[in-house]
Structure formats: structure tokens, C-alpha cells
Amino acid sequence: MTYQERKSILSILSTVLIFAAFCAYKYQQYPEEGLTQAETFHYWGTFVLSLTLGSIGAHIVISSFFRIYFQVSTGEKVPGFSDELDKLIDLKAFRNSFGVFILGFLLAMGSQAFDQPSQAMFIILIAAGFLSDVTGSITRLYHYRQGV
Amino acid sequence: MGKDLVGNHIRKLRFNDNEMTQQQLADKVGVTRQTIVALEKGNYSPSLELAFRIARAFGLPLEEVFFYGEDMDQ
Numbered sequence: 001m002t003y004q005e006r007k008s009i010l011s012i013l014s015t016v017l018i019f020a021a022f023c024a025y026k027y028q029q030y031p032e033e034g035l036t037q038a039e040t041f042h043y044w045g046t047f048v049l050s051l052t053l054g055s056i057g058a059h060i061v062i063s064s065f066f067r068i069y070f071q072v073s074t075g076e077k078v079p080g081f082s083d084e085l086d087k088l089i090d091l092k093a094f095r096n097s098f099g100v101f102i103l104g105f106l107l108a109m110g111s112q113a114f115d116q117p118s119q120a121m122f123i124i125l126i127a128a129g130f131l132s133d134v135t136g137s138i139t140r141l142y143h144y145r146q147g148v
Numbered sequence: 149m150g151k152d153l154v155g156n157h158i159r160k161l162r163f164n165d166n167e168m169t170q171q172q173l174a175d176k177v178g179v180t181r182q183t184i185v186a187l188e189k190g191n192y193s194p195s196l197e198l199a200f201r202i203a204r205a206f207g208l209p210l211e212e213v214f215f216y217g218e219d220m221d222q
Contacts, residue, residue: 002182081210083179084195085186122198144182148192 001072003078004086007063008141012134014062018055019130044122051126056088089143097136104128154193155161156214158184159208 026047035043067078082090109122160219162168170184177198187202194202194214203213 002180002185004182050190079180079182081180083183084185084198085192086180124213147186147189 002144003076005141006070007066007145008137008144010062010066011059011137012141014059015055015130015133015137018058019051022051022054037118040117040119040122043127044119047122048126048129085148088148089140092143092148093136093139096139097132100135101128101132104131154214154216155190156187156202156211158202159188161208161213165206173202173205176205 030043031039070076071078079086104124105128108121108128111120111124112118158173162170162173170181170188174181174184178201179198183192183194183198187194197209199214203210206213
């Protein structure tokens, strides 16, 4: 299995684990009596911001360790650039990822159009962000294994 | 249009060229080993520029490295 394939698998696993761990952590902080309208925006705003920053940091750390582990375990050098195949696959991954997020975004707006609570919108947006990230990684893995 | 219409003899040519590794060929033509793997499996049709670079790496004309259509046994 090549570096790119392993990296895609690692990306899927780390995205799922980081998201699950963060959700479990934030769930404990969710007030039992629920949130007022003002608190809802504060809570979910903090949720999105800290999840985004935390996952970026965690991805950087994980991928750095993975590069070192890959080089040591296989003796292969890690590609330091993107060639034409990588760019093509990245484009396809971005297209699919974007499509999933837009669907989630429309669903989130739809929830407001149909008078759902505002936290439903945030939950749908966060789920869409998570699914779009996973979709991008799955697309990369698929194309690296099956071709373009 | 089928994606597997452009075939190549890269694996055979590497073997004949002093058993060149995929990584060595990748370094010569400026791509990653993943791309050479995909090309050999027939999972990717290279750009014209890359096809020329690979042919030049073997010192052969393009049509001796790549073929179009069903002439797989060429």
C-alpha cells in the first residue's frame, strides 16, 4: 500500500476519532436544563470554533507522526510534492466533499424554513462538515486504489 | 470513452532497463511512486507531458511506451 493510500485511511480514522472524542467531551458540558436562545448561539459557536481549531491541530500532529512512522517502517521517502495525479484526485475529492457540505447546508437552512429549533441548524451544519470531510478522504482512497 | 484505452509497457521497460524501481522512475520523471503504480495498473492515463517524460526516461519514442486501443499484446 502506498503512502497516499495509507494517508487517506489515516485521515478517515483520525477524522472520525477526533469528531467522536470532541462530541463526547462537549456532550458532558451540555446543560441538562437545555439552552436559551442566546446560549444556543454561544454554545454552538464555541463548539464549531474549537472543533475546527482542535481538529486542524490534531491533524497536523497526527500527519507529522505518520510521516516519521512511514519513513522509518518502510524506508521509503515521503513525497514532498503533489503531482498531476494527486491534483486530479484532490479536485475530485473536493468536488464530492463540497457537494455533501452544500446538501447539509441546504438541509440546515430548510430546518429553519420549517421552524425547527436553531440548534437543529447547527447540528446539521456540524454533521455536514464532518461528513464532507470523511467523503473527501473516502474519495481520495477510492481513486488512489481504483484509479481516475 | 473508456478510461483504459491508453495502455503502456512501463513495467516491462523498467525490468529491461536494469530492473529500475518504481521510485527511481518516479524520481526521473518528477512524479510520486503512486503515479507510477497507477500507470502500471492501467488505472490512470497520463498527461501528454508526463507521457513524453516517461518515454524520454527510457530513451524510446512515445509509441513504444504507450499504446492506444486494444493492442495490449504489442
